Amino acid sequence: MKPDIKTRADIEKFIANFYDTVKADKTIGFIFTELVQMNWEKHIPLIVDFWETILLDHPVYKNNAMDAHFILNKKVPLQKKYFTSWLLLFNIAVDDLFEGEKATLAKTRAKSIADVMFFKMENTNQAL
Ligand code: HEM
Incomplete structure (x- = not known):
């Protein structure tokens, strides 16, 4: 049985796992390795x-996550297939290391945020 996500260090672990596979991914890797000069x-x-x-109920994130993606969406329209790959890799990165209530919460929130994000990006693209 794997542990659940309990600490910031646990989040750092699945995020590191996630970006390792994102960078190597044939569908979305280019966004992170070529299109955006990522300051990791x-x-x-x-x-x-x-x-x-989201997961530890500790409000340390003060930005608006959508803003970065609206900017990105101008460089490359964020299509459904990009979200599908992003979510698949995210779920694998979590499942590799963790299981339990918080691990499930991470995946369900990622999906709901991705759905809203795709909807917003698509609407912007249609309005152009
Ligand atoms: C097609 C799917 C996605 C792609 C290609 C993508 C790509 C990116 C990139 C390139 C950045 C860095 C922007 C920069 O610093 O210039 C970024 C930032 C970020 N992304 Fe995504 N993203 C995607 C989906 C998501 C989803 C679904 C979430 C949340 C569940 C998310 C959460 C974030 C957050 C929190 C940041 C930091 C924003 C900030 O405060 O500056 N992303 N994303």
Whole structure:
């Protein structure tokens, strides 16, 4: 039996796992390795803050996550297939290391946020 997500260090572990596979992914890898000049030292703590806020009920993330994606969506329209790959890799990264209530919460929240994000991006693209 795997442990559940309990600490910020646990979040750091599945996020590191996630980005290892994201960078190597044939569908969405290019976004992170070519399209965006990722500042990983800045990004990783931010995304860990994001998940700490959701999973550990500790509101350390103060940004609006949608904003970064609206900017990104202007460089490359964020299509359904990108969200499908993103979610698949996210779920695998969590399942590899953790199971339990928080692990399930991470996956269900990722899915609901991805659905809203796709809806917003698609609406913006249609309005252009
Ligand atoms: C097609 C799917 C997605 C792609 C390609 C994508 C890509 C990216 C990229 C390239 C950045 C960095 C932007 C920058 O620093 O310039 C970013 C930031 C971020 N992403 Fe995503 N993302 C996707 C979906 C999601 C989803 C579903 C979530 C949440 C569940 C999410 C949460 C975040 C957060 C919290 C940040 C940091 C925003 C900030 O505060 O600066 N992303 N994303």
